Amino acid sequence: MSLLSIRDLRVHIATAVGTVHALNGVNLEVAEREIVGLIGETGAGKSLTAWSVLGLLGGRAEVVAGTAEFDGVDLVSMPERRRRRLRGKDLAVIVQNPRGALDPLRSIGRQIAKVNRRHRGTSRVQAKANAISALRDVGIADPEGRAKAFAHQLSGGMAQRVLIALAMINDPKLIIADEPTTGLDLTVQAQILDLLRAKVDASGSAVLLITHDLGVVANYCDRVSVMFAGRIIEEGTVTQIFKNPRHPYTRALIGASRETLEPDNEVLEVRSEPPNLVDLPDGCHYRPRCPFASDECGQPVPMREGEQGHRTLCHFPEPLRRHDADELKTVERSAP
């Protein structure tokens, strides 16, 4: 059963140039004991998906439709008071800018202990002990000493680990991590991701992992959702997506790590003009960039089922094998 089930989530942002259609019907499932990777180019809507679920959308961004059921209860329509109680307890978040997320005026040990006391009702002494063991769990040496440090005294890597300790202190059921290891050196990155993986395997919790790093997805995720212009355009297991991507966008994206592809899978070129979210084309949003687009692609796009949970939002999701693609190129070349 799904721990998190996002259904037809739509987010609009009012701007001076018009309404930005940032999320256009996002569907996403995260089950217990799963790490689901959310990938896609910059501006695809990955962070907005996370913020919508957490109830942390700011400014003029607004959820205009859809639900996000967490443990069977819709987070979108839930009063903020209730959502706040969930955040930091069953629902935790790890963000990109760790220092900005830490309280500059309180030692990190006290911050972690406070969250533990507030949500779990632990005694002062127990919460302090829990905070120190949480710091130890994220690989911080001398956790007793470090607990007394303040945010500004920490390196970026250290601050990120503290944030993870903070996210994990109350044994959350779901952790939403938005680029949790970006900017960290590879050793620390691996350490933190190993920790997340171990946590998920041991406790049955789950992680929604937003990242640009396909290597991280391949190594740490169970399933992947690929986002483009505010929709999930393909989803499947890591093996399905990396070995046999079916959407032309995914095929271009995965082409960067082409050694994972089945040998006869044609690598497509990545074209990078971002879509105009104020004025999206009808039908497939990828149409203007797609080398295979035809008239039919202007019609509403069906989510097509492939093998076992491999789904592709495309009129023509069959992987074009190398000879098909060569034929297509020949046609293009000979066109006037």
Ligand SMILES: Nc1ncnc2c1ncn2[C@@H]1O[C@H](COP(=O)(O)OP(=O)(O)OP(=O)(O)O)[C@@H](O)[C@H]1O
């Ligand atoms: N306050 C805002 N005003 C106008 N547009 C916004 C605002 N916040 C987000 N957007 C737009 O919404 C879209 C989705 O943004 P989002 O931050 O979710 O992208 P992302 O997939 O997380 O990208 P990245 O990989 O760069 O973090 C982008 O096109 C962005 O420009």
Ligand SMILES: [Mg+2]
């Ligand atoms: Mg983002």
